[in-house]
Amino acid sequence: MIDAQLKSRLLKGAPLLWVNPDQIPVLMAEVPVRPAQVKDAEQNWRDLAPLLQQCFPELQGPNGAISSDLIEVAALAQVMGNDQGRHFVKGDHALPVAGSIKARGGIYEVFLYGLSLARSLGLIKADDTPIALAHPEVKAAFANYTVAVGSTGNLGLSVGIAARALGFQAVVHMSSDAKAWKVERLKHHGVDVVQHDADYGNAVAAARDQADADPTIYFVDDERSELLFFGYSAAAAELRDQLDAQGIIVDAQHPLFLYLPCGIGGAPGGVTYGLKQVFGDNAHCFFVEPAQSPCALVQLAGGLEKQINVYDIGLTNKTEADGMAVAEISWFIAQVMHPLLSGVYTVADDDLFRWLALAHDQAGLQLEPSAAACLGGPAAAMDTAEGQGYLTQNGLTHHMTQATHVMWATGGSFVPDEEFQGFLAKGNQLLSQR
Ligand SMILES: Cc1ncc(COP(=O)(O)O)c(C=O)c1O
Structure with missing residues (x-):
């Protein structure tokens, strides 16, 4: 109390x-x-x-x-x-x-996800270094996967830009507080933006629900993620x-x-x-x-x-x-x-x-x-x-x-x-x- x-x-x-x-x-x-x-x-x-x-x-x-x-x-x-x-x-x-500081968490999590996905799909070998993800075949395969996140803005920018750089689809669920320029910048990077007429917690919950229902969507969970935490x-x-x-x-x-x-x-x-x-x-x-x-x-x-x-x-x-x-x-x-x-x-x-x-x-x-x-x-x-x-x-x-x-x-x-x-x-x- x-x-x-x-x-x-x-x-x-x-x-x-x-x-x-x-x-x-x-x-x-x-x-x-x-x-x-x-x-x-x-x-x-x-x-x-x-x-x-x-x-x-x-x-x-x-x-x-x-x-x-x-x-x-x-x-x-x-x-x-x-x-x-x-x-x-x-x-x-x-x-x-x-x-923003979100670069430290969002990029870290998306890039480590990319590595583990590439390994599990056999796109790279277990002992290949991360640079192997830059191979065009890996990027082409990643286009079938989506990285999603709920954000007030800056985490969305970080995750969206990182995901697109590796060839993933990216969806950012924005809260009603999100600033218009952050939405525009994401769209410019080829990120799908879903704008919620609700606060941050609701935007995250919506993104989590959508990801839970689809195995090709990886959800960066700002409320629970240890990868984000250690990136920071x-x-x-x-x-x-x-x-x-x-x-x-x-x-x-x-x-x-x-x-x-x-x-x-x-x-x-x-x-x-x-x-x-x-x-x-x-x-x-x-x-x-x-x-x-x-x-x-x-x-x-x-x-x-x-x-x-x-x-x-x-x-x-x-x-x-x-x-x-x-x-x-x-x-x-x-x-x-x-x-x-x-x-x-x-x-x-x-x-x-x-x-x-x-x-x-x-x-x-x-x-x-x-x-x-x-x-x-x-x-x-x-x-x-x-x-x-x-x-x-x-x-x-x-x-x-x-x-x-x-x-x-x-x-x-x-x-x-x-x-x-x-x-x-x-x-x-x-x-x-x-
Ligand atoms: C500029 C800025 N400062 C601080 C924070 C707070 O970070 P966190 O939500 O991880 O506490 C954010 C989150 O988006 C932010 O964009």
């Missing part, structure tokens, strides 16, 4: 930070996944790299990796009133191929290497704070699980959700006895942050995050536009509203009574001048210019009213 006082604060719609009372040291946490699976995912990504490079000409780098920059944003942090420690944006808004988890090792390259230490005296936008929970959950394997208890991971769609918060605060959604407590699930317009967190992710997550903060839609404009102005970033949510993290952790309580409880107060804050910017570089100019104008107008 969700505490009455917390419920009443949530219903007021004002931003807040909830600290997870059930977080325990990572080595004591019993969760339904294993650390070795993160290592496997890192290896799978390395094995896939030559094929990815062949499929996507934009992967011109030396290793064919789907990776993003770690961008220091001191001026932006200053303008936002954050002055303790160093501040970075993890630039998944500019991830190649799909322009490999991002932690990438971040470790980037921090190492900059000589940034992470230990008990130099804590690492991470702020991750959350919808169904797969992307931030997978990344958090990976981070906990790499940095242990020195990684302090916070999810961020819209004030009207705090599905992770209500589930984790309400306890794991039964599933709770945001409608149950009287919220609307209406937000401009389309990627986070999700009423009920994945049950699988809730189990994994329950002992590991530090907390969840909520954001008001108007702040998303303000921060989006500041990020453009101060750091030249092109973010979509969902991604801008990460920028409120340092203030939530440092400037709220709950955040101060968290720092005290964890003995961190005196170490925060040596902290590293990483705000995970989850999408935006594919937003069409006209649309982005509209976001900017709105943000700037809101900023000028202050």
Whole structure:
């Protein structure tokens, strides 16, 4: 049951930070996944790299990796009133191929499905490397199979583009929150788009039902998929290497704070699980959700006895942050995050536009509203009574001048210019009213 006082604060719609009372040291946490699976995912990504490079000409780098920059944003942090420690944006808004964090999950799952299907159909040999999927005969055979997914938009882009690149048919079931430009972009890639006049959960259920009835349809299940989860988890090792390259230490005296936008929970959950394997208890991971769609918060605060959604407590699930317009967190992710997550903060839609404009102005970033949510993290952790309580409880107060804050910017570089100019104008107008 969700505490009455917390419920009443949530219903007021004002931003807040909830600290997870059930977080325990990572080595004591019993969760339904294993650390070795993160290592496997890192290896799978390395094995896939030559094929990815062949499929996507934009992967011109030396290793064919789907990776993003770690961008220091001191001026932006200053303008936002954050002055303790160093501040970075993890630039998944500019991830190649799909322009969002969803590239890490969707491409991973579709390509691994392609490999296992090709092996089971005898199209390639068990010991062939993934590049064998680029053979025209394999692609021709894949045309008889369909990859389907339900999405608020960005997962659809990632799965749809990946599926078409391997020669599959692709169907994306979009929720009513999906933005028109995402639908257009998918159609341009030859993806069938089914638009539902219902929320994300309903779009996923419709896609799952259709796939269940047809053995030639493979369903990427955003609510349940472990493949998506581990695809995301490999991002932690990438971040470790980037921090190492900059000589940034992470230990008990130099804590690492991470702020991750959350919808169904797969992307931030997978990344958090990976981070906990790499940095242990020195990684302090916070999810961020819209004030009207705090599905992770209500589930984790309400306890794991039964599933709770945001409608149950009287919220609307209406937000401009389309990627986070999700009423009920994945049950699988809730189990994994329950002992590991530090907390969840909520954001008001108007702040998303303000921060989006500041990020453009101060750091030249092109973010979509969902991604801008990460920028409120340092203030939530440092400037709220709950955040101060968290720092005290964890003995961190005196170490925060040596902290590293990483705000995970989850999408935006594919937003069409006209649309982005509209976001900017709105943000700037809101900023000028202050
Ligand atoms: C830009 C953006 N940020 C964050 C998320 C949240 O990811 P998840 O739904 O896996 O929690 C999404 C999901 O689509 C997204 O598009």
